[in-house]
Amino acid sequence: MNETILVVDDELSSRSFARDALQAHGYTVLDTDEPQQALQILREQPVHLLVVDVVMPLMRGTVLADRAQAIRPSLKVLLVSGHPTSDIGPSGRPFLAKPFTIEALASAVRDLLAPALARPKPGGDRVGERPRPS
Numbered sequence: 001m002n003e004t005i006l007v008v009d010d011e012l013s014s015r016s017f018a019r020d021a022l023q024a025h026g027y028t029v030l031d032t033d034e035p036q037q038a039l040q041i042l043r044e045q046p047v048h049l050l051v052v053d054v055v056m057p058l059m060r061g062t063v064l065a066d067r068a069q070a071i072r073p074s075l076k077v078l079l080v081s082g083h084p085t086s087d088i089g090p091s092g093r094p095f096l097a098k099p100f101t102i103e104a105l106a107s108a109v110r111d112l113l114a115p116a117l118a119r120p121k122p123g124g125d126r127v128g129e130r131p132r133p134s
Contacts, residue, residue, distance in 0.1 A: 003113050004046055007031040008038045008064060009053040009080070014098060018051055018080075021102040022109065035059035042071045049112055051105075054081035054088060054095075062091045076112045 005022055009015040010033045019029045030045065032038050035058050041047065050068050054061035065077045079088055082098035096108050 002028075003048040004028040004030065005049045005051060005109065006038060006041055006045075006047045007051045008035065008056075008061070009033065009051075010056040010058070011053070014053065014080075014082075018105060021105050022051075024102070025106045025109075027109070035064045038064060039067055039071065042068050042075070047072065047075060049076045049078065049109060051078045051080060051109070054079050054085050055083045062088070062093075065091065065093060078108055078112055 005027050007015055007018045007022070007029060008031070009018065012033070015031050015033060019031045022029045030041055030047070032041065033056075035056065038050075038052075042050075050065060052061040052064055052068075056064075061079055061081070065079065069075050069077065077093045079091065079093050079095045080098055080100070081088065081095070088095050094108065094112060096104060100108075
């Protein structure tokens with residue numbers, strides 16, 4: 001895997017758990033507890049997925065996600081939170097409730113990243129298939 005994931009969470013234990021779990025599944029993982037540092041990383045590094053806590057003291061995770069996707073429009077986002085909050089649903093982004101298992105996190109990440117890797121080529125359904133006439 002060549003995918004890079006940025007984990008942003010103000011809770012060290014949650015951030016470390018997610019980082020270690022994703023690294024164990026073969027992903028390159030960057031992490032921070034600072035939203036501004038996360039935005040700087042996104043400007044400087046190729047990141048495919050942002051895993052962000054919704055409830056953080058310096059910036060809401062949904063606001064960070066909006067700013068991150070303004071910098072990198074193709075960025076996928078997975079919101080995580082252990083607290084009920086009203087801004088998850090309206091964001092339209094995938095959500096994973098804390099605490100989560102390694103398997104649940106890995107599955108959510110795989111589902112978000114896989115569609116971009118598994119889409120058929122335009123005009124054909126499978127690799128090597130000739131495009132259909134229009």
